[in-house]
Every structure is written in structure tokens, then in C-alpha cells.
Amino acid sequence: MREITSEHRIGIAGAGTMGQGIAHLALAAGHPTLLFDIDVAMLEKARGAIQKTISQSIERGQLQGNSEEYMKRLELVNEAYGLKADVIIEAIVEKTDIKHGLYRVLESENTDQTIIASNTSSIPITQLATGLKHPERFVGMHFFNPAHIMKLVEVISGVATLPEVAQKIAGLAELWGRRPVFANDSPGFIVNRVARHYYVESLRLLEEGAADHETIDRILEAQGFKMGAFKLMDLIGVDTNFSVTSTMYQQFFQEARFRPSRSQQLKVQAGHHGRKSGKGFYDYSS
Numbered sequence: 248m249r250e251i252t253s254e255h256r257i258g259i260a261g262a263g264t265m266g267q268g269i270a271h272l273a274l275a276a277g278h279p280t281l282l283f284d285i286d287v288a289m290l291e292k293a294r295g296a297i298q299k300t301i302s303q304s305i306e307r308g309q310l311q312g313n314s315e316e317y318m319k320r321l322e323l324v325n326e327a328y329g330l331k332a333d334v335i336i337e338a339i340v341e342k343t344d345i346k347h348g349l350y351r352v353l354e355s356e357n358t359d360q361t362i363i364a365s366n367t368s369s370i371p372i373t374q375l376a377t378g379l380k381h382p383e384r385f386v387g388m389h390f391f392n393p394a395h396i397m398k399l400v401e402v403i404s405g406v407a408t409l410p411e412v413a414q415k416i417a418g419l420a421e422l423w424g425r426r427p428v429f430a431n432d433s434p435g436f437i438v439n440r441v442a443r444h445y446y447v448e449s450l451r452l453l454e455e456g457a458a459d460h461e462t463i464d465r466i467l468e469a470q471g472f473k474m475g476a477f478k479l480m481d482l483i484g485v486d487t488n489f490s491v492t493s494t495m496y497q498q499f500f501q502e503a504r505f506r507p508s509r510s511q512q513l514k515v516q517a518g519h520h521g522r523k524s525g526k527g528f529y530d531y532s533s
């Protein structure tokens with residue numbers, strides 16, 4: 248594969264918050280697109296959500312035609328064995344062992360040319376590539392939420408990633424109208440490393456009783472932040488945000504400045520995962 252074009256088949260693993268936005272981008276660019284999840288209900292939910300965002304893009308004049316033309320290129324898959332593509336973007340749960348299990352299947356079912364890219368927020372690409380038959384064709388492709396709106400994409404090479412693989416992924420991001428930047432393979436890369444303190448300090452303020460979450464958000468927004476920290480955690484997914492902080496805390500040898508919050512852990516245990524579950528720090532049930 249010289250460079251990735253709209254003829255190439257794109258596979259996306261994980262039909263959650265990020266997988267939906269990435270699938271939107273692949274369909275909008277005209278790729279035959281496979282979307283895989285182990286949860287069949289999630290796949291159906293994702294189809295509806297993608298059709299809705301594509302329709303919105305058409306209404307805003309960002310895409311031409313009608314949503315059916317885009318949606319006909321989407322195939323839903325609920326077995327990892329069925330995910331055969333030229334480029335596979337993995338956006339499943341932020342757990343190293345689960346991602347490794349999936350990569351083993353993907354490598355056995357795909358060709359020696361297939362590029363596997365992870366949308367991980369915090370796990371080093373070198374660590375994720377451990378045990379792969381082809382770590383040279385494994386790379387980080389880190390989108391931001393909502394992926395179909397946010398332009399920035401971090402492209403991260405592990406120690407074994409071939410430079411041309413990172414270049415092809417940056418080219419794909421450009422083809423999709425994104426702005427790729429090359430980032431080092433350090434925990435949290437660039438954005439999540441800096442942004443971690445936005446969440447961690449806001450949670451500390453809450454735990455110290457400085458103010459309630461709504462007041463903290465209001466103050467942050469009044470200072471010019473587009474979204475308060477608690478609204479943003481609800482958008483990201485409280486569970487995903489907690490996993491990212493936990494990974495970074497371990498990766499930085501338990502540095503106190505990255506210590507995860509007990510009250511956030513309780514929210515995860517209660518199933519209050521944010522917008523996607525109907526409740527997080529805020530209530531979205533009505």
C-alpha cells in the first residue's frame with residue numbers, strides 16, 4: 248500500500264463513544280467500513296448514532312448527498328474474526344490485556360500488509376505492541392472526542408513502528424480532514440498528559456468540599472475553558488477517564504500528581520459513566 252485512499256477498507260474495533268466518531272469519518276471519506284463490537288446492542292446503537300451525525304453534517308453543508316449513500320458502506324461485525332481490513336483502528340476499552348487479546352486475533356485474520364492503529368489515550372504504544380508478530384505495523388492514532396468534530400489527531404510511534412507506517416496514518420488523518428501531529432510514546436502522549444491535571448485537580452477540589460461540581464464547572468467556563476471538568480468527564484466517559492488516570496499513575500511510578508480519585512472510582516463502580524450511561528456527575532435521563 249503506497250498511501251491510504253478511500254478505496255482502502257477501514258476496520259474499527261469498538262463501537263462506543265470513539266468508535267462511532269471514527270466510523271463517521273471513514274464513511275464520510277468514502278471507505279468501505281467495518282465496525283466491530285462484542286456487544287450487539289452497542290453495534291445497533293452505533294449505527295443509529297452514526298446515521299444521525301452524518302445527517303447533521305449534510306444539513307450543515309459539510310457533506311453532500313443523503314445519509315443512506317454513506318451508511319450503505321457500513322458493515323457491522325460482532326466477531327473479531329470478521330474484522331478484515333487494510334487499516335484497523337482499535338477503540339475498545341482502555342485495558343492492556345483486553346487490547347492484547349484482540350490484536351492476537353486481528354493479526355491471525357489479516358494480511359501482512361494490514362496496519363493496526365490504537366486509539367489508546369494513555370497506554371504506551373511500545374507496551375501495546377509487545378507480543379505482536381508485526382510490531383512494525385502497529386502505531387498510535389489518537390483522536391479526540393467527538394472524533395468527527397475535533398481536528399487534532401496524535402500519531403504515536405512505538406520503538407518498532409516503521410516511519411512509513413506513521414506517515415501513512417498521518418496521511419489518512421489528513422484525508423479525513425484532521426490535523427495530525429507526531430507525538431512521543433510517553434504516558435498520555437501530549438494532550439492527555441497536560442489535561443490530566445484539569446480533571447485530577449477539579450476532583451480534588453470537589454473532595455475537599457471547596458465547591459460542588461456545578462460551581463467548579465461554572466468557574467472554569469467563566470475563565471474561558473469551553474467545558475467544565477465534570478461536564479467533560481461525562482462526555483469522555485467517567486470510566487474511560489478513570490482508566491486513563493489510573494494507567495498514567497502507574498506509568499509515572501505512582502507520582503502523587505497523577506493519583507486517581509476515590510470519588511471518581513465510586514462513580515465508575517456505581518455505573519455512573521456519564522452521558523453514555525444516562526448519568527455521571529450530571530443527570531441525562533430526561
Ligand SMILES: NC(=O)c1ccc[n+]([C@@H]2O[C@H](COP(=O)([O-])OP(=O)(O)OC[C@H]3O[C@@H](n4cnc5c(N)ncnc54)[C@H](O)[C@@H]3O)[C@@H](O)[C@H]2O)c1
Binds near residue numbers: 266285389
Ligand atoms: N472517550 C474519549 O473521550 C476518548 C478519547 C480518545 C481516546 N479514547 C480511547 O478510545 C478507546 C475507547 O474509548 P471509548 O470512550 O470509546 O469507550 P466506550 O466505553 O465508549 O466504548 C468501548 C467499546 O468497546 C467495546 N469492547 C470492549 N471490549 C471489547 C472487545 N474485546 N472487543 C470488541 N469490543 C470491545 C465495548 O462493548 C464498547 O462498546 C479507549 O482506549 C480510550 O482510552 C477515548
